[in-house]
Amino acid sequence: MISETAPSVLEFYHPTLLNDGYKIASRWDGADSLRVLLVEDDVTLGEAVRDHVASGDHAVDWMKTIDTAKSALATTSYGLVLLDLRLPDGSGITLLKEFRARGITTPVIILTAHDQISDRIEGLNSGADDYLVKPFNLGELTARMLAVSRRYSGRPVSLVRIGNIEIDTVARRVAVENETIDLSSREWAVLDALSARPGAVVSKSQIEEALYAFGSEIESNTVEVYVSRLRKKLGRDHITTLRGIGYRLGREQ
């Protein structure tokens, strides 16, 4: 049961590919892969992890600061986060707590040099799924990543299918009745937020946060406008409005 949704292979992506949505798309068709975000001061770790995964030239999405990590997490979907606690602009624990407070359930493994038991307990109690002390063995890291993502049963790694819509959150592709539809980045962000928990209600403010990556408050009906545009592209029936509450992906019924 669980093994069906757990990726059998860990795949990593090279940061430079990130700017080109289409290249990623072609690579991420396989539902068996896992996109990993590494929040870490030191790029060499990412390269080491990537190198340790045998298959070819994959890499890790790599974010150096908490700020960039925040916006990455807000706008894109990852299957797993590796989080260094000591970052130039603050404590990773704070990020983790905020992350969890917003209801994001993506599994997180803390990587750190802090060896104290109290640190471990705090990390785990803040919502981390595992805690690994540097220096660690790469094989063990991989095994733990697999163990955690195996256990993770929340968001299907890649493909969300609702009615006759297919959303590949990793490839950034939507298809209605097998016909691929182009979305602008904002339109995608809205759809992405809606598909995070398919069928669940997502509030306007949650969508807004996904659109504007923490902070910058905008007082307007932007969300409504994008919902409207999405409906025009995807078909009227695929997004349900719940007055005063939010939106839900899926047909009315």
Place this chain on the structure above:
Amino acid sequence: MISETAPSVLEFYHPTLLNDGYKIASRWDGADSLRVLLVEDDVTLGEAVRDHVASGDHAVDWMKTIDTAKSALATTSYGLVLLDLRLPDGSGITLLKEFRARGITTPVIILTAHDQISDRIEGLNSGADDYLVKPFNLGELTARMLAVSRRYSGRPVSLVRIGNIEIDTVARRVAVENETIDLSSREWAVLDALSARPGAVVSKSQIEEALYAFGSEIESNTVEVYVSRLRKKLGRDHITTLRGIGYRLGREQ
């Protein structure tokens, strides 16, 4: 959302209670607890874990051999298993693999003295969720138990079933005999108040409080109106009136 379903407290049960199914059942009605099975050669660990958890007289279900563990797992449901690898009658890894092969997804934390990286990797790859090397800190064990079980209950259990009504709190949807019905936010609030403690009687003033969030007093029969509207949508028989007392979810007697 997740923290709502994850146990906030670890509760442990004393082995002697195990023989009395009913006692356990009555104790385990609370969704906030976690029943733990310790498969371990040394009984003192169980006692230490139990002692470490502050609250009262709880204990750990304790199984000494793989054989007894097997039967325990076959007959009873646990939320978490702590597994020692070195048992008198064989390797815990074998048990774990068998366990997983049978499709049982209960989270497992391996406790062991084996410190080799290769052991860790093998353990994790056999289906364990975490791997702790003896001697370990009890606080860390507790934190890891919570982390694992938090992840295990990751998919929010949002479905409440009363009679042939199904209430999905996440999707904000109600289904009667598998037919989904959308509710307005006020209607939902009333139903929510009624379903807070299924089967219990909820007074009008309690419902009113749920509707109008303290303060704003409204002098009218709003509650009656919304009960009426709900009945129209859900069917007449699902909300019972108790004259002068309040309402109760569920069919008459």
Place this chain on the structure above:
DNA sequence: CCCAAGCTGACAGCCGGCTGAACGCGAGGC
């Protein structure tokens, strides 16, 4: 039978959401 408590259809006001249009801006082509 009588009264209190509860039920429900009708209705008007209003709030929240929808969407077409307009504008500014930056990227890219020529």
Place this chain on the structure above:
DNA sequence: GCCTCGCGTTCAGCCGGCTGTCAGCTTGGG
């Protein structure tokens, strides 16, 4: 440089459904 195009954002007017109220009715208890 100039034009075009696509995208993001704002705004205003429209619309429909939600909501609170009330009146007249039903129900149940004593």
